[in-house]
Amino acid sequence: MPLVERAGLKVWQRRERGKQLAIWFGWLCGTALFVYAWQIVSEATTWAFFWDAPRIAGDIGGRMIPPRWSYVTRIWQPLWDTINIATLGTMFAIVMAVPVAFLAARNTTPSKTFVRPIALLIIVSSRSINSLIWALLLVSIIGPGILAGTVAISLRSIGFVAKLLYEAIEEIDKDQVEAITATGAGRGQVMAFGIVPQILPAFAGISVFRWDINIRESTVLGLVGAGGIGMQLQGSLNTLAWPQVSIILIAILLAVLFSEWVSAKVRHAII
Amino acid sequence: MTAAPFDARRWRPPPLIKNARLRWGLGLGIAIYLAAAIGGLQVNWLRVYEGLDRGWAFFQAFTDPDFVSRWNDIRDGMIESLIMTVTSTVIGIAISVPIGLGAARNIAPLPVYLTCRMIIALSRSFQEIIIAIFFVAIFGFGPLAGVLTLSFATIGFLSKLLAEDIEALDKSQAEAVRATGARWLQLMNYGVQPQVMPRLIGLSLYRLDINFRESAVVGLVGAGGIGATLNTAFDRYEFDTAAAILLSIIGIVMIAEYTSGLIRARVQ
Numbered sequence: 389m390p391l392v393e394r395a396g397l398k399v400w401q402r403r404e405r406g407k408q409l410a411i412w413f414g415w416l417c418g419t420a421l422f423v424y425a426w427q428i429v430s431e432a433t434t435w436a437f438f439w440d441a442p443r444i445a446g447d448i449g450g451r452m453i454p455p456r457w458s459y460v461t462r463i464w465q466p467l468w469d470t471i472n473i474a475t476l477g478t479m480f481a482i483v484m485a486v487p488v489a490f491l492a493a494r495n496t497t498p499s500k501t502f503v504r505p506i507a508l509l510i511i512v513s514s515r516s517i518n519s520l521i522w523a524l525l526l527v528s529i530i531g532p533g534i535l536a537g538t539v540a541i542s543l544r545s546i547g548f549v550a551k552l553l554y555e556a557i558e559e560i561d562k563d564q565v566e567a568i569t570a571t572g573a574g575r576g577q578v579m580a581f582g583i584v585p586q587i588l589p590a591f592a593g594i595s596v597f598r599w600d601i602n603i604r605e606s607t608v609l610g611l612v613g614a615g616g617i618g619m620q621l622q623g624s625l626n627t628l629a630w631p632q633v634s635i636i637l638i639a640i641l642l643a644v645l646f647s648e649w650v651s652a653k654v655r656h657a658i659i
Numbered sequence: 660m661t662a663a664p665f666d667a668r669r670w671r672p673p674p675l676i677k678n679a680r681l682r683w684g685l686g687l688g689i690a691i692y693l694a695a696a697i698g699g700l701q702v703n704w705l706r707v708y709e710g711l712d713r714g715w716a717f718f719q720a721f722t723d724p725d726f727v728s729r730w731n732d733i734r735d736g737m738i739e740s741l742i743m744t745v746t747s748t749v750i751g752i753a754i755s756v757p758i759g760l761g762a763a764r765n766i767a768p769l770p771v772y773l774t775c776r777m778i779i780a781l782s783r784s785f786q787e788i789i790i791a792i793f794f795v796a797i798f799g800f801g802p803l804a805g806v807l808t809l810s811f812a813t814i815g816f817l818s819k820l821l822a823e824d825i826e827a828l829d830k831s832q833a834e835a836v837r838a839t840g841a842r843w844l845q846l847m848n849y850g851v852q853p854q855v856m857p858r859l860i861g862l863s864l865y866r867l868d869i870n871f872r873e874s875a876v877v878g879l880v881g882a883g884g885i886g887a888t889l890n891t892a893f894d895r896y897e898f899d900t901a902a903a904i905l906l907s908i909i910g911i912v913m914i915a916e917y918t919s920g921l922i923r924a925r926v927q
Binding site: 421422425426428429430432433437439441444445448468469475476477506512513515516517518520521524527529530531534535538581585604605607608611612621625631636637640641644645 | 717876879
């Protein structure tokens with residue numbers, strides 16, 4: 389137990405002196421890094437704008453109220469598109485992610501040295517790049533529209549679904565797989581009766597979770613031209629039609645609440 | 660004597676939904692929805708076909724990324740992104756911890772709890788980009804808008820998970836600390852903090868990672884970082900530069916994930 393002598397009394401301390409100093413040094417470095425970074429951000433900022441911000445915020449807020457309710461009729465179609473982008477994107481992603489997950493899991497991959505790194509690379513590339521960047525890329529390749537958004541969402545989701553799924557596969561109970569193997573089952577049968585039933589709840593949970601995230605993400609894809617309600621948002625922002633912006637934000641909020649409600653229901657039903 | 664007839668019926672796994680009518684109805688509903696959704700895709704195959712060349716060019720660019728010709732832009736953008744990441748994560752954590760404490764039902768009074776939960780819900784509902792658009796309009800172009808956006812987004816993530824962790828903590832430890840006559844601050848420091856610290860560190864590192872990825876995007880709307888450079892590269896069809904930027908992002912994310920994995924393994 390680390391003790392220190394103070395005025396003849398032994399006082400308990402949580403850590404040895406060296407460790408304590410190391411921790412202080414870590415904090416010092418961290419703080420210095422933050423101060424340095426903040427310095428640079430501060431230099432790149434026009435502070436006059438910052439202090440003016442409350443007035444501007446009030447101004448924009450004032451323009452957004454009251455919302456132009458008649459605009460709602462023009463929103464249903466993009467909102468429907470947004471939900472479709474998320475749903476179809478998630479489905480395509482799942483179809484592609486399942487094989488990747490089985491190739492990436494240590495206990496099901498055919499080769500740990502060759503196949504697994506490739507699968508992990510696919511996962512990390514898909515995860516590192518935001519769906520908006522995928523959309524930017526796809527819009528310049530296959531043109532603006534819902535298809536670009538759907539593909540962008542699915543490319544982004546592959547990594548997410550595959551990562552969580554392969555972690556679930558690695559955590560399965562070996563005994564069940566062994567029991568199925570002992571009956572003389574082939575590779576496919578072991579997969580179907582030993583592994584799949586164990587990961588099915590996790591799989592459903594992951595899919596719904598990703599769908600929920602995708603609804604949020606697909607609301608902004610339109611900003612780069614990939615379809616959905618974001619296109620309406622972009623148009624309204626460009627024409628400074630703030631009353632329309634507030635309607636769109638309300639619509640997005642409702643869509644997000646809806647998706648959260650659905651995913652909570654489904655997860656509740658599974659678990 | 661003949662052997663008893665062997666029951667040749669095949670065993671089937673039990674269906675997920677027991678009610679047959681509900682099962683088929685749900686299946687039919689999904690099929691109709693899919694038909695409508697796929698029908699609404701409006702694919703312009705000619706445009707897709709024309710774009711394939713460009714797609715191929717982009718794919719090739721990945722095998723031969725061009726770091727050199729726009730190196731200064733890439734370097735500046737990356738440094739700005741990293742700086743935004745550090746700043747916004749620190750500010751975000753500093754704000755999220757009190758809000759996370761307030762949003763835990765077992766240590767916060769009801770009015771505080773409701774206020775904090777509302778802030779979290781607000782932060783979680785809107786995508787970073789939408790927040791960034793507003794912050795750029797309010798605070799002007801530049802990294803400050805990005806930093807504030809990411810800090811705001813961090814609140815929704817970190818406070819929520821922290822609050823859930825606090826709500827699930829072991830009561831007996833907190834009670835033992837309280838039994839010594841500890842005040843509220845001491846209770847937090849000795850009863851709550853040691854229990855949630857490993858998870859808080861893990862979540863913060865994870866958020867650092869997310870903030871870096873998001874900082875690459877907020878630049879699209881003028882909130883600083885590598886996103887602006889990336890957008891320009893795409894707009895000019897300079898796929899080799901875009902590939903270089905994307906590869907740098909992937910590389911940094913991989914390094915960050917590996918490092919945070921090491922740190923998390925040590926604290927947990």
